[in-house]
Amino acid sequence: MLAADALVREAPREVSPVVISHRDVRPYHFVYPPHLEDWPPLVSLRTWLREEIEQSQRALEAATRKRSVRAR
Numbered sequence: 668m669l670a671a672d673a674l675v676r677e678a679p680r681e682v683s684p685v686v687i688s689h690r691d692v693r694p695y696h697f698v699y700p701p702h703l704e705d706w707p708p709l710v711s712l713r714t715w716l717r718e719e720i721e722q723s724q725r726a727l728e729a730a731t732r733k734r735s736v737r738a739r
Contacts, residue, residue, distance in 0.1 A: 675730040 697716065703709050 675726045 697713060699709055
């Protein structure tokens with residue numbers, strides 16, 4: 668998702684024929700001590716990160732659908 672915004676703005680370029688894709692893969696981890704799980708600043712940061720990722724995912728999916736329709 669780090670590249671999603673860039674992909675939405677520009678047509679993607681293939682840099683390799685190898686594709687690794689799986690919706691359930693989460694290569695990044697947000698790690699913190701368990702006793703801070705409910706600490707308000709951490710809760711806010713965690714919520715913001717999730718919202719940003721979801722927004723990027725929706726934008727990328729919409730751009731992908733548009734490109735797919737145009738390619739037909």
